[in-house]
Amino acid sequence: MSGRVRIAVTRRFLLGCLPVVALLLSAIDRPTIAADRFPLALMDDRGVTVRLAAPPHRVVSLAPSLTEIVFLLGRDGFLVGVTRFCNVPAAASALPKIGGVSDPDVERIVALSPDLVLCTTDGNPREKVRALEEMGIPCFAVAPQNLEAVFTVVERLGVLLGTADRGRAEAGALRRRARLARAFSRDAEKPDVLFVVSTAPIIAAGEGTFMDELVRLSGGRNAAARFSGRYPRLSLEDLVAARPDVIFVAGMAGVERFPPEVTRWKEVPAFRDGAVITLDGDLVTRPGPRLVTALERVSAALADWRKAPAADEGGKR
Amino acid sequence: MTGGGRKSGAVFPVLAAALLGALALSAATGPVPISFRAAIDAIFRGTDDTAARVLLSLRLPRALLGALVGGALASSGVAFQALLRNPLADPYILGVSGGAAVGALSVALFLSADASPLLPLCAFGGAALSALAVFLLARRRSGVSPERLILMGVVVGAFLNAVIMLMVTLAPPGKIPGALYWLMGDLGLGTPRRVAVLFPYVALGTVLLYLLSRGLDLLLLGDHAAFQAGLPVERVKTATYLTASLLAGSVVAVSGLIGFVGLIVPHGARVLVGSGHRRLLPAAFLLGGAFLVLSDTLARTASPAGELPVGAVTALAGAPFFLYLLRRNGGRS
Numbered sequence: 001m002s003g004r005v006r007i008a009v010t011r012r013f014l015l016g017c018l019p020v021v022a023l024l025l026s027a028i029d030r031p032t033i034a035a036d037r038f039p040l041a042l043m044d045d046r047g048v049t050v051r052l053a054a055p056p057h058r059v060v061s062l063a064p065s066l067t068e069i070v071f072l073l074g075r076d077g078f079l080v081g082v083t084r085f086c087n088v089p090a091a092a093s094a095l096p097k098i099g100g101v102s103d104p105d106v107e108r109i110v111a112l113s114p115d116l117v118l119c120t121t122d123g124n125p126r127e128k129v130r131a132l133e134e135m136g137i138p139c140f141a142v143a144p145q146n147l148e149a150v151f152t153v154v155e156r157l158g159v160l161l162g163t164a165d166r167g168r169a170e171a172g173a174l175r176r177r178a179r180l181a182r183a184f185s186r187d188a189e190k191p192d193v194l195f196v197v198s199t200a201p202i203i204a205a206g207e208g209t210f211m212d213e214l215v216r217l218s219g220g221r222n223a224a225a226r227f228s229g230r231y232p233r234l235s236l237e238d239l240v241a242a243r244p245d246v247i248f249v250a251g252m253a254g255v256e257r258f259p260p261e262v263t264r265w266k267e268v269p270a271f272r273d274g275a276v277i278t279l280d281g282d283l284v285t286r287p288g289p290r291l292v293t294a295l296e297r298v299s300a301a302l303a304d305w306r307k308a309p310a311a312d313e314g315g316k317r
Numbered sequence: 318m319t320g321g322g323r324k325s326g327a328v329f330p331v332l333a334a335a336l337l338g339a340l341a342l343s344a345a346t347g348p349v350p351i352s353f354r355a356a357i358d359a360i361f362r363g364t365d366d367t368a369a370r371v372l373l374s375l376r377l378p379r380a381l382l383g384a385l386v387g388g389a390l391a392s393s394g395v396a397f398q399a400l401l402r403n404p405l406a407d408p409y410i411l412g413v414s415g416g417a418a419v420g421a422l423s424v425a426l427f428l429s430a431d432a433s434p435l436l437p438l439c440a441f442g443g444a445a446l447s448a449l450a451v452f453l454l455a456r457r458r459s460g461v462s463p464e465r466l467i468l469m470g471v472v473v474g475a476f477l478n479a480v481i482m483l484m485v486t487l488a489p490p491g492k493i494p495g496a497l498y499w500l501m502g503d504l505g506l507g508t509p510r511r512v513a514v515l516f517p518y519v520a521l522g523t524v525l526l527y528l529l530s531r532g533l534d535l536l537l538l539g540d541h542a543a544f545q546a547g548l549p550v551e552r553v554k555t556a557t558y559l560t561a562s563l564l565a566g567s568v569v570a571v572s573g574l575i576g577f578v579g580l581i582v583p584h585g586a587r588v589l590v591g592s593g594h595r596r597l598l599p600a601a602f603l604l605g606g607a608f609l610v611l612s613d614t615l616a617r618t619a620s621p622a623g624e625l626p627v628g629a630v631t632a633l634a635g636a637p638f639f640l641y642l643l644r645r646n647g648g649r650s
Contacts, residue, residue, distance in 0.1 A: 201498045201505065204623070232623030233498070235505055237375050240367070241348035261508055267367045 042159060045121055045143040052138060055162030056116035062104050062129075065288030066118040066142070067092050069154055072170050072289050075161045080112045088282065088290070106131050116140065116160065120287075144287045146213055147295070151175055154289065170289070177292045178217070181299040185219030191305050193220035194244035194270070197281070199258045202234040210291060211250065211284050218299040220246070236262060245269045246305050248298065250281040273308065277301050328589050332603035336384060339610040343380040344372060346618050379507030382515065382571065383613045383627075384606035386504065387578050389519045389568045391586070391605025392598055394579030396526050396561035399533040399594065400554060401463040407580035408565035411470035411558075415477030416447025417569040418500055422484045425499075436499065437511075437570040444566030447473055452558055460540075460551045461558070502575035502628025504613045511571050518567035523602060525560045529553060530594035537592070575628045577635030578605050584642050608634075 039053045060081040061067040067086040070079055076091065081098040096112065099105040101123045109117065114137055119129050121143040129139050140160060144150045151171040158167015195211040196204050204224035205211035209231070215222045223242040224232055234242070239262070247270040249257075258276070266272045283294045344356070351359075351368040359369030393408040401410070420443025424436045451473050455465040485497075526533075532553035535543040544550050565579070585608075586601040609627070612634060616627040 201503065201624075227621060227623045229622035233625075235348075235617055235624045237347045237349055237371055237617075238623065240371060240375075265370075267370075 038162065040159065042140070042156065044140045046141050048139075048141070050116075050138045050140045050160070052116065052160065056114075056138075056160070058112065058114045058116075059161070060098060060109050060112060060114040060117045061086065062098070062117060062119040062124045063101055063286075064088065064092075064282070065150075065286040066120070066153075066157070068286070068288040068290065069157050070118070070161070072154065073158055073161055073163055073166050075163060078161065080114060081109060104128055110135055110137070118142075118157065118160075145208075146210070147178060147217070147291055148175075150287050150289070150291055151178075153287075174289055174292050178295055181292070181296045182217050182219075184303060185217070185299055188219050189306055190219055190221050191245035191302060192223040192243065193218075193246045193248065193302070194223040194239070194242060195248045195250065195284075197231065197250045197285070199249060199262070202236070202239055202262075203231050204234055205250070206230050206232050210287060210294075211248070214284065214291070214295050214298045215248075217295060218302045220298075220302050236265070240265050240268060243268055245273075246275045246277065246301060247271075248284075248301070249276065249278045250284050251278045275301075275305055275308075328600065329603070332589075332600055332607070336603050336607040336610070339607040339614070340377075340380045340384060343383070343610050343614040344376045346614050347371065347376055348618075374509060375507075378509045378512050379504055379613065380610050381512050382507035383504050383610040385512065385515055385519045386568045386572045386575065387582070387605040387607070387609025388602035389522060389564045389605075390575065390579040390609070391582035391601040392523050392526055393561040393564040393568075394605075395583040395586070395594065395598055395601045396529075396533065396557050396564075397579075398583055399536050400557045400561070401467060402537060402539075403463065403467065404584070405580070406467075407576075408561065408568075409574065409576070409579070411466060411562070412447040412451045412473040412477065413444045413562055413565045413569060414574050415474045415481065416443035416445070416450075417441070417566065418481050418574065419443050419447075419477055419484070421499055421573075422481060422488075426484060426488045440573075441566050441570035444569050445562070447477060448558075448562035448566065452555075452562075461554055462540075466558075498626060499573040501626035502573045502631070504572055504575075504609075504616075504627055505624070506571060515567060515571050518563065522560050522564035522567070523598070525556070526564075527595070527598050529557055529560070530598055533557065533594040534592075573628070575609065575631055577628075577631045577639070578609055581635045581639045581642070582608055584639065588642070 038055055039051065041049050041051045043049045057078050058080045059070065059075070059078045061070060061079060062083060064083065064086045067079065067082045068088055070076055071089055071092065079092075079095055082092055082095045083099065083101050083104065084097045085101060086092040086095070098108045098112070101120075102125060104124060106128055109132060117129075117132055117137055117139040119139055119141045121141045124141070129141060133139050142153045142156070144153050151174050154171040154174065155164075155167045158164045158170070161167075193215045194204055195209075195215060196202055197211075204227070205222075206224045206227050206229055207222065212222050212225070223244040224234070227234070263271050263276075270276055279294060279297060283290050283297075345351070349368065349371045351372055355364070355366075355368040356372055358364045359372050390408055394406070397406040397408060397410060398404055400406075417440040420439035420441070421436050423443075424439045451466065451469045452461070454473070455461050455469040457465070532543075532548055535546050535548045536550070536553065536557075538546070540550050543553075582605040583597070583601050586597055586604050589604070590596040590600045609631065612630040613627045616625045616630045619625065
């Protein structure tokens with residue numbers, strides 16, 4: 001987790017970049033996705049054009065989210081190496097390990113003689129990816145920043161792995177589920193929601209995180225949005241002042257629960273009403289297909305909150 | 318370093334006022350708005366609304382913890398600087414920090430989820446063990462020399478650093494942030510209970526050091542001269558070492574590793590009252606308390622990106638100030 005709690009890219013910069021990235025993606029993708037025949041050339045999120053003469057058969061994944069997507073596309077038979085964090089689906093754990101996300105072992109990867117390496121720009125070290133490319137191994141790097149971008153990754157990996165139709169179908173199914181999850185949040189009351197990735201110290205998910213997007217898509221307001229930075233650290237008083245109606249805890253080992261000296265602050269509606277919900281940390285931090293599952297859970301929890309009678313007394317919003 | 322004290326007798330009232338002012342400022346600042354009226358009611362009439370509870374169970378305990386921690390670190394720094402006859406000595410120089418860090422990380426890594434109450438205890442244990450180890454390693458039949466203490470402190474510290482790096486590398490990712498934040502120094506754990514637990518240690522430690530102040534004055538002259546002056550040199554050294562380590566260890570246990578206070582505040586206090594320990598120790602305590610309370614107020618409120626580690630604030634403010642002192646005192650110390 002510590003790797004993720006990184007120094008903030010300023011909000012303005014991030015917001016400024018999003019449309020540009022989206023524009024680039026749409027401009028780049030459409031023609032190549034249409035022509036999904038081999039040999040193919042597909043530009044990745046670094047702007048590098050990856051060329052494949054034939055569908056790859058020996059694929060190494062350098063991120064748990066990418067491993068999940070390969071399984072989703074039914075191409076897990078091609079996976080010859082994954083990271084030690086790739087544990088979903090369970091069968092992924094049994095695959096040969098090539099190290100971690102931030103410390104993949106280049107030599108071990110080369111020894112597997114892959115014809116495609118799937119990687120991310122924000123988790124995998126750039127110089128290791130470059131080392132692989134210098135050995136002549138094509139590397140496709142992605143950097144999805146929101147749900148829609150994740151769905152696009154599903155489509156693009158579908159193209160790369162020679163199963164473009166399956167990619168489009170799976171991405172479409174994910175989009176439909178996401179739309180459904182959002183449907184009953186429209187025009188509804190907006191609770192203040194705090195999403196924390198650590199309970200002691202209290203570290204919240206700010207703007208620019210997937211968790212922030214999950215809250216907004218589910219019809220909530222991110223109570224940590226007034227802080228700058230993606231993962232602001234809150235004092236207990238900050239938490240009391242923010243008065244979140246619902247708190248989600250992205251469960252990591254050792255930080256699932258708030259200590260009693262925090263939960264005794266009953267002026268925080270979430271503590272008063274017991275609206276503290278733990279979600280599997282992997283579910284909300286991995287930019288993979290299960291983000292939709294996370295969206296469904298968050299959305300359902302906020303729907304429960306709207307139904308609960310306690311919501312009425314909290315009427316200072 | 319033996320320059321006489323400044324004549325002005327008004328230093329202590331001013332320092333005391335500075336500490337009180339810092340405490341008041343800290344109690345008045347924070348995200349929950351509290352009016353002056355509400356604050357007075359909370360303190361004197363025992364009102365029980367959110368404002369009162371924030372003031373009495375969050376801000377004041379935290380400010381008081383800051384005062385105790387800052388004062389104790391500064392006092393401990395004064396003692397180590399005299400004991401080691403080294404102006405660069407601080408409470409962490411002899412392995413206390415490394416030991417505390419290993420203790421704290423062990424809890425975070427090897428114990429189950431809700432073991433956080435154990436963290437201060439294990440940090441204190443680690444600090445005490447490593448301080449004791451350094452002391453025993455440095456001791457010879459002829460006594461303890463500052464050079465050997467520093468040497469052993471550095472070696473034990475390097476060893477513990479290696480252990481820390483190993484632990485951080487091998488740990489599962491989710492378990493690390495808590496321990497790391499703690500290591501950077503954190504007064505966020507300031508509950509009334511923690512203040513009450515820390516108070517006796519700090520009181521005992523500072524009073525003991527104060528009783529040793531004549532001995533510390535003499536130690537500055539060198540072992541031989543101190544012995545000639547009739548000082549039981551080895552006993553004073555042992556007592557100073559153990560007391561200063563106790564102070565540092567108990568403080569580290571509740572607040573993590575807050576750097577620079579123990580290094581610079583003694584120098585600042587020396588500028589104000591000279592290097593006689595009978596005046597230097599209380600002055601350093603007051604100044605250290607005020608400095609840390611102010612730093613923590615900044616750490617809590619200054620950044621739009623949430624709370625900063627107070628250790629970073631003390632270092633940011635402290636390092637330039639220390640450089641200024643060094644330049645200003647140029648050839649003299």
